[in-house]
Amino acid sequence: MPGSLVGAQITSETKEVPENQPVDIPCLAYSSHWSNPRIEWKFQKGSSLVLFYYGGQLTEPYKTRVQFSRTMIHFTTVTRADTGKYICEVVGDNSQIAKSEVNLIVQVPPSKPVAHVPTSATIGSKALLRCTEMDGSPPPTFQWYKNSMLMPIDPKTSLSFRNSSYTLDPTTGVLTFEPVSSFDTGDYYCEASNNVGSPQRSEAIHMEASEVNVGGIVAAVVVLLMVLALAAFGIWFAYTRGFFSKRRDTTGKKVIYSQPSHRSEGEFKQTSSFLV
Numbered sequence: 001m002p003g004s005l006v007g008a009q010i011t012s013e014t015k016e017v018p019e020n021q022p023v024d025i026p027c028l029a030y031s032s033h034w035s036n037p038r039i040e041w042k043f044q045k046g047s048s049l050v051l052f053y054y055g056g057q058l059t060e061p062y063k064t065r066v067q068f069s070r071t072m073i074h075f076t077t078v079t080r081a082d083t084g085k086y087i088c089e090v091v092g093d094n095s096q097i098a099k100s101e102v103n104l105i106v107q108v109p110p111s112k113p114v115a116h117v118p119t120s121a122t123i124g125s126k127a128l129l130r131c132t133e134m135d136g137s138p139p140p141t142f143q144w145y146k147n148s149m150l151m152p153i154d155p156k157t158s159l160s161f162r163n164s165s166y167t168l169d170p171t172t173g174v175l176t177f178e179p180v181s182s183f184d185t186g187d188y189y190c191e192a193s194n195n196v197g198s199p200q201r202s203e204a205i206h207m208e209a210s211e212v213n214v215g216g217i218v219a220a221v222v223v224l225l226m227v228l229a230l231a232a233f234g235i236w237f238a239y240t241r242g243f244f245s246k247r248r249d250t251t252g253k254k255v256i257y258s259q260p261s262h263r264s265e266g267e268f269k270q271t272s273s274f275l276v
Contacts, residue, residue, distance in 0.1 A: 027088035029098035045084035109197025110136030117205035131173030131190035140192040142173035
């Protein structure tokens with residue numbers, strides 16, 4: 001798909017290859033009409049950008065895995081880590097600039113996904129079910145099953161699911177019930193597929209949709225009030241029995257202290273007394 005950016009010719013394409021297989025990535029920017037062009041390769045994955053071929057040499061760790069020519073680079077074998085964008089930039093002697101990009105997708109079958117399903121959900125509330133898978137390339141899409149029956153994207157299109165209110169995102173694998181109904185009780189599992197290898201299914205998990213237990217809540221409140229009432233009665237009883245009054249002398253004896261009387265200097269007399 002030709003185009004232009006700051007005077008440079010740009011082409012782009014996508015290639016898919018199974019894991020552990022060889023692959024050739026062409027440098028479509030190269031032109032044989034240019035004399036002594038300078039060629040650079042870059043590898044971009046997400047926000048990371050690294051030099052792949054620079055200054056006439058392959059960088060580590062590609063030296064032992066890749067063969068370079070002016071028109072392409074050749075991988076003897078690829079792994080899932082090689083998935084990303086390969087950018088070839090060519091600069092001619094007359095400042096001609098050309099750039100080509102190849103999006104390489106290393107095909108990896110999905111692994112067994114994991115279904116995250118709540119074991120219980122309250123009728124009238126919101127319930128979130130998630131399906132996760134970490135290995136598939138390209139990223140897989142997801143389907144959900146209830147009691148071994150495939151759930152359609154729109155429940156209103158199926159007689160079997162029209163009494164349920166849910167949304168299903170096949171890209172993220174998120175299944176949302178809002179609100180949960182009694183019909184939603186069942187065994188749920190998810191399936192991941194990306195057209196590479198066989199689809200993989202998770203273990204089934206049972207979700208029970210139930211009403212709010214009003215009787216249990218009332219009973220808990222009654223028990224709590226009884227405990228508080230007993231505690232209040234205990235405090236009142238202890239107070240009436242004097243357990244919260246000031247501590248008395250345990251001997252029960254009175255202590256009388258008289259102020260010392262005037263005494264002359266140098267003369268000692270017992271001027272105070274204790275009467276028991």
